[in-house]
Amino acid sequence: MRNKKVHITVIVIFIIIVGLSFYYIFRDSVGESIKLGLDLKGGTQIILKPVEQGTEEVTNEALDKAQMIIMDRIDKLGISEPLVTRDYNKNLIIQLPGVSDRQRAIDVIGKTAQLEFKILQSIDENGNPTLGPALMTGDKLVRAQAGYNSNGQIVVSMVFTEEGSIQFEKITTENVGKQLAIVLDGEIKSAPVIRQAISGDAVIENIDTLEEAKDIALVLQTGALPVNLEMLEVQTIGPTLGQDSLQQSILAGIIGFTLIAIFMVAMYRGLGLISIVGLLCYIIIFWGILAALQAPLTLPGIAGIVLTIGIAVDANVLIFSRIKEEILKGKGKFAAFNEGFRNALRAIIDSNITTLITAAALYRFGTGPIRGFAVTLAIGVFISMLTAIILVRAILFLAVNSRAITPGFIGVRLPKVAKEK
Amino acid sequence: MGKSKNTFKNTGKSTDKIAAEARAYRFNFIGRSKFVVIVSTLFIIAGIIFFFIRGLNLGIDFRGGNLMEVQFTRDVEITELRKTMEDLGYGKAILQNTTPDRYIIRTTELTDEEKTQILNGLDKDIGIIKPLIQDRDVEAGFSQTITRNALIAVAISIAGILIYVWIRFEVRFAIVAIIELMHDLLIILSFYTITFREFNTTSIAVILTILGYSLSDAIIIFDRMREELRVSRRDRFIDLANYSMNKTLVRSLITGTTSLFPIIVILIIGNETLKDFAIGLTLGIVSGSYSSIFIGPPILTAWNNRFSIYKK
Numbered sequence: 001m002r003n004k005k006v007h008i009t010v011i012v013i014f015i016i017i018v019g020l021s022f023y024y025i026f027r028d029s030v031g032e033s034i035k036l037g038l039d040l041k042g043g044t045q046i047i048l049k050p051v052e053q054g055t056e057e058v059t060n061e062a063l064d065k066a067q068m069i070i071m072d073r074i075d076k077l078g079i080s081e082p083l084v085t086r087d088y089n090k091n092l093i094i095q096l097p098g099v100s101d102r103q104r105a106i107d108v109i110g111k112t113a114q115l116e117f118k119i120l121q122s123i124d125e126n127g128n129p130t131l132g133p134a135l136m137t138g139d140k141l142v143r144a145q146a147g148y149n150s151n152g153q154i155v156v157s158m159v160f161t162e163e164g165s166i167q168f169e170k171i172t173t174e175n176v177g178k179q180l181a182i183v184l185d186g187e188i189k190s191a192p193v194i195r196q197a198i199s200g201d202a203v204i205e206n207i208d209t210l211e212e213a214k215d216i217a218l219v220l221q222t223g224a225l226p227v228n229l230e231m232l233e234v235q236t237i238g239p240t241l242g243q244d245s246l247q248q249s250i251l252a253g254i255i256g257f258t259l260i261a262i263f264m265v266a267m268y269r270g271l272g273l274i275s276i277v278g279l280l281c282y283i284i285i286f287w288g289i290l291a292a293l294q295a296p297l298t299l300p301g302i303a304g305i306v307l308t309i310g311i312a313v314d315a316n317v318l319i320f321s322r323i324k325e326e327i328l329k330g331k332g333k334f335a336a337f338n339e340g341f342r343n344a345l346r347a348i349i350d351s352n353i354t355t356l357i358t359a360a361a362l363y364r365f366g367t368g369p370i371r372g373f374a375v376t377l378a379i380g381v382f383i384s385m386l387t388a389i390i391l392v393r394a395i396l397f398l399a400v401n402s403r404a405i406t407p408g409f410i411g412v413r414l415p416k417v418a419k420e421k
Numbered sequence: 422m423g424k425s426k427n428t429f430k431n432t433g434k435s436t437d438k439i440a441a442e443a444r445a446y447r448f449n450f451i452g453r454s455k456f457v458v459i460v461s462t463l464f465i466i467a468g469i470i471f472f473f474i475r476g477l478n479l480g481i482d483f484r485g486g487n488l489m490e491v492q493f494t495r496d497v498e499i500t501e502l503r504k505t506m507e508d509l510g511y512g513k514a515i516l517q518n519t520t521p522d523r524y525i526i527r528t529t530e531l532t533d534e535e536k537t538q539i540l541n542g543l544d545k546d547i548g549i550i551k552p553l554i555q556d557r558d559v560e561a562g563f564s565q566t567i568t569r570n571a572l573i574a575v576a577i578s579i580a581g582i583l584i585y586v587w588i589r590f591e592v593r594f595a596i597v598a599i600i601e602l603m604h605d606l607l608i609i610l611s612f613y614t615i616t617f618r619e620f621n622t623t624s625i626a627v628i629l630t631i632l633g634y635s636l637s638d639a640i641i642i643f644d645r646m647r648e649e650l651r652v653s654r655r656d657r658f659i660d661l662a663n664y665s666m667n668k669t670l671v672r673s674l675i676t677g678t679t680s681l682f683p684i685i686v687i688l689i690i691g692n693e694t695l696k697d698f699a700i701g702l703t704l705g706i707v708s709g710s711y712s713s714i715f716i717g718p719p720i721l722t723a724w725n726n727r728f729s730i731y732k733k
Contacts (some may be wrong), residue, residue: 049566100553186589233558234556234560235557236553236555236556239552241555244692249691252683252691256683256686263682273702289447299694304630307702310706313679315681354586354636356633358630361575361578361629362578365571365573368568377630407507
């Protein structure tokens with residue numbers, strides 16, 4: 001029979017998909033198959049907002065550059081698996097897994113590192129200096145290095161590019177006898193008197209610790225951020241909190257699944273059993289996809305999964321109650337199965353699409369973890385349609401002619417239902 | 422189909438009986454909806470009153486400030502911790518224990534020095550374990566972004582759902598769906614104002630979830646009505662609506678129950694963050710289920726009685 005071949009093909013395809021999922025789940029080790037988000041793994045998240053200078057709007061190019069520079073700085077700090085993303089409001093979201101000492105990261109990442117050389121024109125009686133225009137900026141650096149000068153003071157020495165050298169020599173030649181202020185992010189770091197024209201390099205003084213000097217050198221080397229950034233939120237999750245959440249969710253998942261299985265079998269007997277096979281495949285495929293994509297799973301993501309289990313079961317409940325109804329109308333089992341699926345399908349698709357509409361809106365306008373939730377919700381709705389409709393249908397229709405399929409198998413007790421009515 | 426029998430052996434008489442009574446229904450939901458509408462309305466009014474009296478208990482995401490969750494080396498009474506915090510000059514801090522030896526401490530924004538001073542003070546008096554379980558600093562203005570984003574997401578979702586239901590069903594169904602949705606959202610918000618439970622980004626995520634999910638019950642019932650409208654020669658919409666709901670009732674109950682299983686387990690064993698999720702989802706599922714039965718269909722019925730083109 002042709003139909004039979006189709007059903008067997010569908011089941012074979014699902015076996016292959018489940019096999020593939022198992023491959024991804026067991027590729028490394030089961031425990032590490034899914035990449036965990038910051039809230040489950042622990043670490044620091046920093047949200048930075050670009051500050052508009054006057055009326056000038058922050059451009060996407062500037063943000064792209066800022067994102068790259070920040071990534072570069074994080075790499076130089078030696079933090080593993082960092083993630084720098086942008087949200088819908090142009091905020092930069094920086095995730096540093098495993099980092100619980102956050103102060104240094106904050107110091108380095110958020111620093112604009114705008115280095116300027118200006119002539120000190122005068123100092124008023126209160127000690128407030130008046131500076132001339134910026135003669136040169138920090139983008140003409142080849143290298144910056146932390147170290148000590150001959151007096152044992154901590155300094156950052158800078159080596160200019162060829163162009164920078166010439167420019168610096170010109171500035172110093174023209175301003176012999178004056179004080180040259182070295183300004184980092186608006187703060188005068190030092191203002192040495194120019195005794196003679198200098199062509200080689202320059203140093204930044206007045207640094208408290210060697211650590212700070214290293215950080216300054218680091219940010220100078222990665223370049224100045226093209227935008228000023230303001231810290232909106234800094235969040236550190238310790239490793240224990242995430243582990244608790246994860247373990248509790250897994251436990252809740254196992255208990256919840258068991259309860260659902262018992263309930264479905266009690267309500268729908270053999271049909272329930274088939275839907276549990278579908279649900280198991282659903283969970284394995286979902287797990288496999290998360291493992292294959294290596295998309296970080298967050299706590300809201302887990303909530304999304306829990307919710308989609310409900311959606312997956314619902315599809316089967318809808319189909320089964322339609323089948324029961326058709327059988328009660330006195331239809332034959334083949335016709336009842338056919339009608340049941342057909343009648344339920346419209347409702348399933350309509351309700352799933354409204355869920356998908358919300359998931360899309362959440363993804364577009366949500367921040368961080370909410371996006372993770374939207375993604376798992378959408379993936380879940382798709383897989384649940386595959387397993388709860390296509391797979392369960394194939395299994396059912398393959399078995400439809402078997403003698404095992406009786407009203408009892410489906411959980412219909414004709415006389416009793418009639419009496420209740 | 423080969424040799425196998427393609428029909429069940431029906432116990433003749435009973436099947437005939439079912440067929441004869443096929444269009445009868447057991448529960449008159451619409452007739453009893455008044456009571457539910459009143460309860461819902463009272464709950465929402467109470468929610469609004471509480472909102473004006475003391476507002477929402479906004480979390481750190483909205484107010485800005487600092488939140489630290491600290492693990493102590495021993496069990497601590499809240500009065501003892503309060504005393505220590507007062508001595509440190511932070512008597513107004515909000516304290517909440519998550520386990521006997523673990524506390525969430527919320528304060529206004531702290532500088533690094535202030536934070537160090539608090540932690541050192543706590544370590545000296547009680548003893549704490551580092552690293553902290555969590556530590557968050559939030560700029561006060563940040564909430565505007567979150568709220569704006571959430572409102573945009575809600576607006577887009579509602580518009581999308583409205584258009585979709587309109588296309589798939591009819592305009593009256595679409596508008597009633599949105600009314601049900603608003604009802605569910607108001608019930609959840611009222612829950613937050615009445616219980617004064619902390620309202621944070623998790624709450625927003627939950628509300629957005631409910632937005633997508635609570636409608637599924639309504640859609641299933643609408644689908645049934647759509648089907649019955651096509652085939653039924655009944656003279657009254659109210660009977661058709663009641664019949665549709667009776668037919669989908671078992672499914673609604675089973676789905677509601679199975680969806681709630683894992684969520685209720687989380688409510689029992691989960692930590693604070695997980696509970697935040699679970700409570701909101703439970704509320705949303707329950708409210709979504711009953712609004713699709715007791716709020717939407719009565720409005721549809723009233724609508725049909727009002728406009729003669731739908732009158733049957």
